[in-house]
Amino acid sequence: EVQLVESxxxxxxxxxxxxxxxxxxxxxxxxxxxxxxxxAPGKGLEWVSYISSSGSTIYYADSVKGRFTISRDNAxxxxxxxxxxxxxxxxxxxxxxxxxxxxxxxxxxWGQGTMVTVSS
Amino acid sequence: SYExxxxxxxxxxxxxxxxxxxSGDKLGDKYACWYQQKPGQSPVLVIYxxxxxxxxxxxxxxxxxxxxxxxxTISGTQAMDEADYYCQAQKVFGTGTKVTVL
Numbered sequence: 277e278v279q280l281v282e283s284x285x286x287x288x289x290x291x292x293x294x295x296x297x298x299x300x301x302x303x304x305x306x307x308x309x310x311x312x313x314x315x316a317p318g319k320g321l322e323w324v325s326y327i328s329s330s331g332s333t334i335y336y337a338d339s340v341k342g343r344f345t346i347s348r349d350n351a352x353x354x355x356x357x358x359x360x361x362x363x364x365x366x367x368x369x370x371x372x373x374x375x376x377x378x379x380x381x382x383x384x385x386w387g388q389g390t391m392v393t394v395s396s
Numbered sequence: 397s398y399e400x401x402x403x404x405x406x407x408x409x410x411x412x413x414x415x416x417x418x419s420g421d422k423l424g425d426k427y428a429c430w431y432q433q434k435p436g437q438s439p440v441l442v443i444y445x446x447x448x449x450x451x452x453x454x455x456x457x458x459x460x461x462x463x464x465x466x467x468x469t470i471s472g473t474q475a476m477d478e479a480d481y482y483c484q485a486q487k488v489f490g491t492g493t494k495v496t497v498l
Contacts, residue, residue, distance in 0.1 A: 321489040382444035
C-alpha cells in the first residue's frame with residue numbers, strides 16, 4: 277500500500293524548533309518530488325516547501341523562508357522539515373504530499389498530518 | 397503574489413449538478429487541480445491537469461480550465477460529496493469552497 281506517515285509534531289514555545297518526519301512506503305520514494313503543505317485550524321491549505329527527487333532543487337514559501345529547511349534521505353525513504361524560530365502563525369497540521377510523477381504540482385498521495393502548536 | 401479565489405460555499409440538491417469556480421489571472425495558462433477534503437481527513441486529489449481523474453475517482457467529477465477560470469463540476473451529486481474543495485495551480489491553493497448537499 278502506498279503510504280506517507282508524518283511524525284514529530286507537538287507543542288513548542290515561540291522561538292523554538294521542531295523537526296517533522298515523513299516515512300514513505302509502497303512506492304519508489306527516490307523517484308518522486310515531495311512537498312510539505314500545512315493547514316491552520318479552520319483555515320485553508322498552504323503550500324510550505326518542495327524538494328526534487330534527488331534533493332538538488334528546493335523551494336520555500338515566503339512565509340517560512342530562512343526559518344524552515346526541507347530535506348530527504350532516499351536511502352531511508354524519508355522526508356524531513358526542520359522548523360526553527362517558530363511563531364504562533366506556524367500553528368497548523370503539517371502534511372507531506374507526493375507529486376504525481378507525471379504532472380508537476382499535483383499531489384496524489386497525502387499523509388495523515390501531524391499537528392504543530394506554537395504557544396507559550 | 398498569485399491568488400486563486402473560490403466561492404466560500406455552494407449548495408446543491410442530491411442528484412443535481414454542483415459547479416465550483418476558481419479564479420486567477422491567466423489561470424488557463426497553467427494546469428489546475430482539485431482536492432476534496434472531508435472533516436478530519438487529509439485532502440484527496442480528484443482532478444489534475446485541468447480535467448484528468450486519478451484512478452478511483454468517480455466519473456461524476458469533471459474539470460475544465462480556460463481564460464481566468466477553472467471549474468470543478470460534480471454531476472449527480474451524492475451526500476458523500478459533501479466536503480471542502482480546493483483548487484490549486486502550481487504552488488498556490490485556492491481559498492476553498494464548502495459544498496453542502498441539502
